Amino acid sequence: MKLSQMLTTGDDAALQAVMMQAAKEAGISEARLFTQQGIFTRRILEAMGLDELDERLREMRTQNGDGEGNGGGGGGSQSSGASGALETLEQSRAALFESVRDFVEAQIAMRTRNAGRLLREEALSRLRLAALDKSDMALLRDLTRKLAKKLASRHVRRRKKNLRGVLDIRRTMRRNQAHDGLLFNLAWRRVKRDKPKLIVMCDVSGSVAAVAQFFLMFLYNLGDVMPRTRSFVFSNRCGEISQMMADHDIEKAMALALREYGGGSTDYGTSFTDLYDATSDDIDRHTSVLILGDARSNFGDPGHGVLREIHNKAKRVIWLNPEARVSWNVGDSEMRRLGAYCTDVHVCNSLRQVERVVDSLLKYAG
Known part of the structure; x- marks a missing residue:
């Protein structure tokens, strides 16, 4: 059965079976990094028949466009029905994308669960927060505090630099006239910030x-x-x-x-x-x-x-x-x-x- 047909009929069992087979063909067992999530999501969708689905959507858009300007009384109802079917299939495509992405995300999370703490933290930082396992919550809270502390330190350094201001060329040149052009004493101009x-x-x-x-x-x-x-x-x-x-x-x-x-x-x-x-x-x-x-x-x-x-x-x-x-x-x-x-x-x-x-x-x- 084609992917577009499975989505149209809402055959979840068939979709699940096709996704599992496609994941196997895409080599999901080799996925170890969250940076690979997009690659494997695309591979699985293509193996499931994404090209056929997109071709079907293009045909429906063309038919829907052709039917909108023909003017007959019955044509309006037909056009409305075609438009509804197109929107439903587009929504099903978006939902399929999310389902495959969530599946890939869960597979990578499972394979990194027993990895070292640093690798696990890196994996968790890229995992969708809505997909977190309860067992990871404590570690993620610690990671949140750690990242916040790092950002705070970075900002303090940035703020000190900003408070120093920008180099005042004229005042600097005047200060160093006695040094033959060598800039020993720099003058800074404060920039007012709201x-x-x-x-x-x-x-x-x-x-x-x-x-x-x-x-x-x-x-x-x-x-x-x-x-x-x-x-x-x-x-x-x-x-x-x-x-x-x-x-x-x-x-x-x-x-x-x-x-x-x-x-x-x-x-x-x-x-x-x-x-x-x-x-x-x-x-x-x-x-x-x-x-x-x-x-x-x-x-x-x-x-x-x-x-x-x-x-x-x-x-x-x-x-x-x-x-x-x-x-x-x-x-x-x-x-x-x-x-x-x-x-x-x-x-x-x-x-x-x-x-x-x-x-x-x-x-x-x-």
Whole structure:
């Protein structure tokens, strides 16, 4: 049976069998590094019949395009049905990609589980946080603290360099006129920097909660070097947890935050309104707003109108999405509409990616 047929009929048993055979053909037993994840994911998909599936999708897009302008009364219904079948198959392709990627990720994680601590830490830092095994949580918390400490040290060195300022050529030349052009005494000019502010809003519903927990843990461990930060979490409503994080250790603070704001069905419209009501007086041209979420609105109001207001007032709006780009704008994903009001949009679903984002924030903070 062709891959497109298995996806159309929803034959999960056949898909699983084909994936296992394709993984064997792709040499999954040789996968040892998370840098190989993309290679093996692609190999398995190709062995499963990705080319045939993509060819079928191209045919359906062509047929759908041809049917849209023919004008008959019955043609509209036919076109609508074809469009629905095309969208369903495209969603199935995206879901298949994620399933194969998760399978490869789990296979590599299994093969590195008994490796040395440093290799294991490197593997965990690249593993999707939503796919973590509970047995790895303690090690990942330690790794988060270690990476945060390393970033803090790097930022302190960077800040000292920035405080020194830039070389003042004129003053330096005047100071060294008596030294025949040799620059013994350097003069530095301080560069005035505005104090930055950061507002963080994290989705704590479903699988996104795991990424939010470690992202907030990173910020918690960088409290002394981060810019002024207000932290919010949301599911069906949004609330501030800055005081919780100040009063408790991060595990306790997250437990309280999940109890108070987690568990609801994601409502971006209400949550963005709550955030704006709480922070509108604090958002200005020195403020970065960072949003961590999958942009899935459950087909409700995505809140893009409120996000536009935030974007117009803030210095930057950064969106971190834990889903792979292939899943954006599929189904109830509103990434296209919400991303239109963001300065930067990134995939962020592993500790290594969290580290990269936080390092960028610290560089911006100076």
